[in-house]
Amino acid sequence: xxxxxxxxxxxxxxxxxxxxxxxxxxxxxxxxxxxxxxxxxxxxxxxxxxxxxxxxxxxxxxxxxxxxxxxxxxxxxxxxxxxxxxxxxxxxxxxxxxxxxxxxxxxxxxxxxxxxxxxxxxxxxxxxxxxxxxxxxxxxxxxxxxxxxxxxxxxxxxxxxxxxxxxxxxxxxxxxxxxxxxxxxxxxxxxxxxxxxxxxxxxxxxxxxxxxxxxxxxxxxxxxxxxxxxxxxxxxxxxxxxxxxxxxxxxxxxxxxxxxxxxxxxxxxxxxxxxxxxxxxxxxxxxxxxxxxxxxxxxxxxxxxxxxxxxxxxxxxxxxxxxxxxx
Amino acid sequence: xxxxxxxxxxxxxxxxxxxxxxxxxxxxxxxxxxxxxxxxxxxxxxxxxxxxxxxxxxxxxxxxxxxxxxxxxxxxxxxxxxxxxxxxxxxxxxxxxxxxxxxxxxxxxxxxxxxxxxxxxxxxxxxxxxxxxxxxxxxxxxxxxxxxxxxxxxxxxxxxxxxxxxxxxxxxxxxxxxxxxxxxxxxxxxxxxxxxxxxxxxxxxxxxxxxxxxxxxxxxxxxxxxxxxxxxxxxxxxxxxxxxxxxxxxxxxxxxxxxxxxxxxxxxxxxxxxxxxxxxxxxxxxxxxxxxxxxxxxxxxxxxxxxxxxxxxxxxxxxxxxx
Numbered sequence: 001x002x003x004x005x006x007x008x009x010x011x012x013x014x015x016x017x018x019x020x021x022x023x024x025x026x027x028x029x030x031x032x033x034x035x036x037x038x039x040x041x042x043x044x045x046x047x048x049x050x051x052x053x054x055x056x057x058x059x060x061x062x063x064x065x066x067x068x069x070x071x072x073x074x075x076x077x078x079x080x081x082x083x084x085x086x087x088x089x090x091x092x093x094x095x096x097x098x099x100x101x102x103x104x105x106x107x108x109x110x111x112x113x114x115x116x117x118x119x120x121x122x123x124x125x126x127x128x129x130x131x132x133x134x135x136x137x138x139x140x141x142x143x144x145x146x147x148x149x150x151x152x153x154x155x156x157x158x159x160x161x162x163x164x165x166x167x168x169x170x171x172x173x174x175x176x177x178x179x180x181x182x183x184x185x186x187x188x189x190x191x192x193x194x195x196x197x198x199x200x201x202x203x204x205x206x207x208x209x210x211x212x213x214x215x216x217x218x219x220x221x222x223x224x225x226x227x228x229x230x231x232x233x234x235x236x237x238x239x240x241x242x243x244x245x246x247x248x249x250x251x252x253x254x255x256x257x258x259x260x261x262x263x264x265x266x267x268x269x270x271x272x273x274x275x276x277x278x279x280x281x282x283x284x285x286x287x288x289x290x291x292x293x294x295x296x297x298x299x300x301x302x303x304x305x306x307x308x309x310x311x312x313x314x315x316x317x318x319x320x321x322x323x324x325x326x327x
Numbered sequence: 328x329x330x331x332x333x334x335x336x337x338x339x340x341x342x343x344x345x346x347x348x349x350x351x352x353x354x355x356x357x358x359x360x361x362x363x364x365x366x367x368x369x370x371x372x373x374x375x376x377x378x379x380x381x382x383x384x385x386x387x388x389x390x391x392x393x394x395x396x397x398x399x400x401x402x403x404x405x406x407x408x409x410x411x412x413x414x415x416x417x418x419x420x421x422x423x424x425x426x427x428x429x430x431x432x433x434x435x436x437x438x439x440x441x442x443x444x445x446x447x448x449x450x451x452x453x454x455x456x457x458x459x460x461x462x463x464x465x466x467x468x469x470x471x472x473x474x475x476x477x478x479x480x481x482x483x484x485x486x487x488x489x490x491x492x493x494x495x496x497x498x499x500x501x502x503x504x505x506x507x508x509x510x511x512x513x514x515x516x517x518x519x520x521x522x523x524x525x526x527x528x529x530x531x532x533x534x535x536x537x538x539x540x541x542x543x544x545x546x547x548x549x550x551x552x553x554x555x556x557x558x559x560x561x562x563x564x565x566x567x568x569x570x571x572x573x574x575x576x577x578x579x580x581x582x583x584x585x586x587x588x589x590x591x592x593x594x595x596x597x598x599x600x601x602x603x604x605x606x607x608x609x610x611x612x613x614x615x616x617x618x619x620x621x622x623x624x625x626x627x628x629x630x631x632x633x634x635x636x637x638x639x640x641x642x643x644x645x646x647x648x649x650x
Binding site: 144 | 466469470472566570573577580590597619622
């Protein structure tokens with residue numbers, strides 16, 4: 001088990017290194033912070049720009065390879081991911097934002113998975129009944145709406161609720177109201193801020209899991225081994241939950257690994273629309289501000305999340321599938 | 328000893344009889360019939376075709392185009408002069424819709440078709456050769472999955488200094504290329520795992536021992552078995568590409584004005600939902616029709632290509648009485 005983990009870990013570390021390096025080289029050769037500095041008033045001379053940028057380790061006169069070597073040395077020797085053109089330190093900025101993103105997504109991801117898989121099982125067990133049709137139709141609807149538009153519609157709905165009630169029940173943007181007294185009032189304020197983004201992400205997210213789980217379970221419900229279980233005297237529900245469900249969960253567990261990065265990408269839209277200053281919105285701001293180091297840091301973060309998801313998926317598979325042995 | 332290869336005249340006659348009376352139905356005919364039997368899927372196909380036709384010839388029904396400003400009707404609600412109303416700047420929404428729908432459909436079709444093709448070739452190659460080739464190709468594939476497409480799209484379409492791509496190509500073509508590069512990996516992985524289980528089946532082994540060349544095995548034995556998956560992934564890929572275009576353009580990193588697409592129209596109108604509602608809801612409705620019709624077809628196609636489908640038609644009485 002431990003050997004397997006170490007082996008996979010090393011592969012992924014190497015992979016993260018490759019993608020991050022490729023991302024850095026791509027970013028460093030396309031993003032030019034010097035051009036933005038030129039737009040300042042009063043307009044700095046080119047020498048001033050080069051000077052101020054090289055103080056932050058962003059000297060535009062070095063070629064990409066030299067900057068890459070500098071940047072990599074900084075990370076390997078001091079765990080220093082560099083600085084932004086405006087002087088902020090990537091490490092500190094990242095620490096704040098990653099906490100915000102995690103708070104925003106953790107609850108939604110868990111809710112999405114649990115609701116999606118549970119509804120998938122429920123609807124597969126009642127195939128072609130009204131409840132199945134209603135649930136599956138909803139999932140297809142969620143599937144054909146792009147995430148940011150769905151978030152936007154949820155936001156509109158929340159605003160409408162606020163308007164009809166005549167007071168502010170939900171906050172549609174931001175993390176918290178500044179200057180709240182700690183205690184009960186702060187807690188209510190936090191819930192009011194969390195409710196809309198969490199509901200929006202969950203509502204959009206569970207559809208694909210429901211469809212996948214229903215599909216795989218239906219493939220297995222009529223399999224021979226389930227019929228055998230029925231013949232041995234198990235009830236239909238017992239046969240489904242003990243025999244069909246385990247098998248049908250394997251591909252769903254596999255797909256979770258590949259959707260976790262997608263949730264974070266979708267979460268980027270959520271952060272943008274609900275104005276949460278997390279990692280996702282940072283990555284886009286980094287590009288519009290021509291910030292090489294920040295863009296690369298968010299890319300590295302995405303790769304790490306993917307690697308964790310892939311390893312978790314392998315574990316989930318071994319948990320539900322007795323035929324697979326981790327070695 | 329009986330000669331197994333001897334032709335039995337009775338069997339030949341039987342076969343000719345069957346062929347002559349159309350009792351044996353062509354596989355493609357069965358698929359077509361099953362598809363046509365599914366009313367939802369047919370409705371989806373009709374809507375999709377109608378939208379495609381609209382996007383190509385819709386421009387002939389209006390005198391306006393996407394760059395013409397009507398100074399007398401600025402921010403007007405839909406009327407007989409401007410079918411879908413006009414924007415804040417006085418540009419006819421109908422003309423923009425025709426162009427935007429066309430761009431969205433084109434991006435969807437190109438990305439959907441080509442990415443499935445690439446995925447099929449890549450996945451089958453991995454599964455067929457296995458070993459080192461498989462390891463290296465899988466590594467490359469996972470590295471690509473790791474790259475967040477979002478960042479690359481943003482850099483490619485937004486990169487301030489290195490605007491060389493941006494000037495050389497129109498933004499919709501650039502977006503198509505980037506979407507293509509990042510859309511085939513999931514399917515390729517799926518095809519690889521399916522082909523690998525097929526590769527261990529006896530019929531493939533038998534073909535290998537008989538000395539059938541690799542290319543032929545892939546074409547004759549692997550592709551037909553994963554064919555239904557490929558067809559499904561085409562529609563799914565088209566939907567995903569249309570959605571991705573809308574998503575990227577919605578937040579302003581995909582297609583850039585003056586190029587128009589559904590995403591650009593929807594994204595540009597979000598701040599005016601209260602004042603110019605038609606500018607938001609009309610393109611959104613078109614997008615729903617587009618993706619919705621594809622989703623409806625998807626289900627019908629799955630049924631039609633599923634060899635164990637339980638979808639059965641009504642028996643034709645006339646045929647029964649004659650046979």
